[in-house]
Amino acid sequence: MSQSILSPKSLASPYWNAYTETMDREQLDQLHLRRIQMLLRWAYERVPFYRRLYDKAGITPADIRSLDDFDRHVPAVDKKDLVEAQQGSPPWGDAGALTEDVNLFRFQTSGSTGVPLAIPVTYYSSHHYGEQWTYGFWAVGLRPHDTFYFPFNWGTFAGFWSAYWGVRRLGATVHSGGGLSTEQRVKQILEWKPTVLLATPTYALAMAEKARDLGIDLAASSIRVTYHAGEPGGNVPTTRRAIEEAWGAKTYELYGIAEVGAIAPGCPLQTGVHLAEDQSYASVVDPETGRPVADGEVGENLITSYIQFAQPTIKYRTHDLVRAVRRRCGCGRTWMLFEGGVLGRTDHMIIIKGTNVYPTAVEALLGDIAGLTPHYEIHVTGERTGDTLAVKVEAAPDVPADRYGDLKRRAEQLLYERAFVRIGVEVEPPGTLPRYELKAKRFFDHRPH
Amino acid sequence: MTRDTLVDELTALRRTLALLNEDPWSPAVERSLRLADMYLHLALWQLGELEAITPELTQGGETP
Numbered sequence: 242m243s244q245s246i247l248s249p250k251s252l253a254s255p256y257w258n259a260y261t262e263t264m265d266r267e268q269l270d271q272l273h274l275r276r277i278q279m280l281l282r283w284a285y286e287r288v289p290f291y292r293r294l295y296d297k298a299g300i301t302p303a304d305i306r307s308l309d310d311f312d313r314h315v316p317a318v319d320k321k322d323l324v325e326a327q328q329g330s331p332p333w334g335d336a337g338a339l340t341e342d343v344n345l346f347r348f349q350t351s352g353s354t355g356v357p358l359a360i361p362v363t364y365y366s367s368h369h370y371g372e373q374w375t376y377g378f379w380a381v382g383l384r385p386h387d388t389f390y391f392p393f394n395w396g397t398f399a400g401f402w403s404a405y406w407g408v409r410r411l412g413a414t415v416h417s418g419g420g421l422s423t424e425q426r427v428k429q430i431l432e433w434k435p436t437v438l439l440a441t442p443t444y445a446l447a448m449a450e451k452a453r454d455l456g457i458d459l460a461a462s463s464i465r466v467t468y469h470a471g472e473p474g475g476n477v478p479t480t481r482r483a484i485e486e487a488w489g490a491k492t493y494e495l496y497g498i499a500e501v502g503a504i505a506p507g508c509p510l511q512t513g514v515h516l517a518e519d520q521s522y523a524s525v526v527d528p529e530t531g532r533p534v535a536d537g538e539v540g541e542n543l544i545t546s547y548i549q550f551a552q553p554t555i556k557y558r559t560h561d562l563v564r565a566v567r568r569r570c571g572c573g574r575t576w577m578l579f580e581g582g583v584l585g586r587t588d589h590m591i592i593i594k595g596t597n598v599y600p601t602a603v604e605a606l607l608g609d610i611a612g613l614t615p616h617y618e619i620h621v622t623g624e625r626t627g628d629t630l631a632v633k634v635e636a637a638p639d640v641p642a643d644r645y646g647d648l649k650r651r652a653e654q655l656l657y658e659r660a661f662v663r664i665g666v667e668v669e670p671p672g673t674l675p676r677y678e679l680k681a682k683r684f685f686d687h688r689p690h
Numbered sequence: 691m692t693r694d695t696l697v698d699e700l701t702a703l704r705r706t707l708a709l710l711n712e713d714p715w716s717p718a719v720e721r722s723l724r725l726a727d728m729y730l731h732l733a734l735w736q737l738g739e740l741e742a743i744t745p746e747l748t749q750g751g752e753t754p
Binding site: 276283364365550 | 693728731732735736737738740743744745746747
């Protein structure tokens with residue numbers, strides 16, 4: 242007997258919600274303005290941090306009558322501002338809008354850049370947060386009959402919790418790999434036969450490596466889609482290719498920010514990620530001047546979430562560099578496309594002899610060098626003459642140690658030819674560099690600050 | 691059904707749920723009806739409607 246939780250008509254739809262996903266730009270901008278005005282009123286009335294910020298800037302919500310007003314007059318907010326606002330009376334302090342009666346979850350950022358930011362999520366906002374994933378799942382053909390494997394320990398990282406909420410919204414099946422070793426997870430996948438893997442790109446590759454060690458070919462497994470978040474990789478062509486080959490699957494990524502939301506699910510054409518514009522607004526600006534950049538130019542993504550009610554994030558500095566394109570995509574969506582996903586970080590930018598170099602660009606180039614594993618580290622040091630970059634890479638297991646010198650020379654030559662800067666390469670034996678279950682630490686900044 | 695008709699029907703359902711919860715039958719039933727209201731709010735949101743920002747604090751479609 243056939244069973245389905247959705248009607249045949251809905252199952253045949255190429256969109257989760259065609260109404261907003263294909264809305265024309267004028268209507269989308271009207272929707273943005275209404276939701277921004279509502280959010281500003283909410284924050285001004287309920288969040289002391291925002292009231293002080295806007296009072297100081299000499300604005301009230303009523304002054305914002307257009308998106309141009311919003312872009313020009315509303316001040317941006319950084320993570321450290323929210324952390325400071327929380328400090329007075331943790332966990333939420335002056336940054337929170339709601340009490341514990343309403344909040345359902347408490348998460349936090351990793352604290353890798355200082356004190357962790359506490360993140361509240363209400364029951365209702367967990368549905369919106371999850372739905373941003375559902376948009377992405379649906380777009381690539383995943384349906385309620387699919388089964389999603391989570392090799393995730395259900396800690397305080399909101400990212401894959403929100404993916405779980407997305408699977409619930411879709412109505413699909415969750416297979417939990419929590420509390421298991423990588424080997425146990427690989428074997429569980431073979432036994433339970435899920436169709437989708439949700440993991441960081443780094444961990445998907447680490448699982449594939451473990452499987453190879455065990456003599457298991459994951460390309461022959463039941464997984465047909467791998468979906469990633471937490472770090473760039475799913476939109477770095479060489480990394481994506483490595484994952485797709487290892488898993489015998491199509492690979493997509495979602496761009497999310499734990500304290501804001503799972504803001505941009507992947508384009509099914511694998512050209513980048515689409516901002517879920519019914520749930521957030523992006524101002525893409527020059528990180529130095531704060532002025533909006535032209536369509537198609539790289540700038541910092543300042544994000545405003547309509548779904549983080551408990552601790553609003555309004556013109557929130559992500560420090561992520563994106564190339565935003567506002568036109569109807571080949572997939573049919575009108576939502577803003579961040580071409581290539583997140584291209585880099587404003588705080589990870591390296592300048593070598595006047596040339597800007599981004600770690601994701603280096604990652605993409607390394608992927609073109611035969612004989613390397615996908616694991617690497619970038620070390621940057623600052624000298625009077627500018628930044629110096631060195632890369633640690635791993636040789637693939639089938640490369641003999643006496644070939645490491647050749648590999649180093651080939652890698653340095655290719656990096657010079659493609660990135661136009663000298664980058665030192667150190668080749669390590671396979672398995673030397675650390676493996677990560679969540680976000681990988683690949684960028685090591687030794688410059689004096 | 692047109693979008694506008696759907697919006698009107700969903701809005702009416704929210705008003706009905708709010709009336710039913712004026713004198714709750716039990717915590718269990720009240721919570722279930724509040725969740726039903728939350729999902730109606732979500733459907734209106736998906737249709738681009740301007741609603742109170744969180745149905746957890748406002749039932750029946752009141753503005754914030």
